[in-house]
Amino acid sequence: MKRAIFPGTFDPFTIGHYSVVKRALTFMDEIIIGIGVNDKKKTWFPTEKRVEMIRKLYADEPRIKVEAYDNLTVDFAREREAGFIIRGIRTVHDFEYEETIADINRKLAGVETILLFTEPELTSISSTIVRELLQYGKDVSDFLPEGMEVE
Template sequence: MTPISSKRIAVFPGTFDPFTLGHMSIVSRGLELLDEVVIAIGINDSKRTYFTVEQRLEMLRDLFRDNPRIRVVSYDSLTIDLAKQWNARFILRGIRSVNDFEYEKTIADVNRKLSGVETIILFTEPELTHISSTIVRELLRFGHSVDEFVPKGLKLV
């Protein structure tokens, strides 16, 4: 059995296609509670993405290159298996709506039952609830600027 780390490490899973101001807010606020955050780009072959996994890894590694408390990885397994791999005791999630809450609660309950990994849920700040990766992708597809929806310094490859 792998020893549990005394560090408060959380996995922040998502597609991050692309990473938005809402995601950035969750990471920043999560770091107030945690020692490290592993931003984990999930590989989901059933999702049609705008950016490749490699592009998303590059964008996020560049964005967080000066922050030793943040790691950026990709994975194609269960999130709880990735959490074990990184000695993470937590999964970090953000929710924007009641619909998100119902979904996240169910997943959190299953993850805790199967692995003992707890989920930390942070509510999206009200001024960011309208931002989603889906909307940002749509704007990109039609050639619109997305500067007001993504973190400053995020270089869209």
């Protein structure tokens, strides 16, 4: 079985994230969306709410699991017996950062990282921008997967 971790803060989970998961499901048997708990990051939604929103989104997809974790991503992958980490890439800067982390994860645990480039029409969408729009009371529905509600 090919199992992958798709890690992130997902605050909130955007259509860009959704696209990466959809595309990764074409070659993975199971994907665990891992919501990293990072006390240094200021989040809009509590961890439990993010887990709940994403689980609801994938309620009819048995190959998707959603869990929070508070350790290194590579350790979380090993604990879940995942041989792969899926990451979305929007920019050259993302690529350089992810390449370094992928090398370290492979050396530490033999876990391979698969980088999926964001679809061109989605490159400008980020959780950071969506959070800022939410902060100012703007409608963000165009940036979220269909059916995902943020309150």
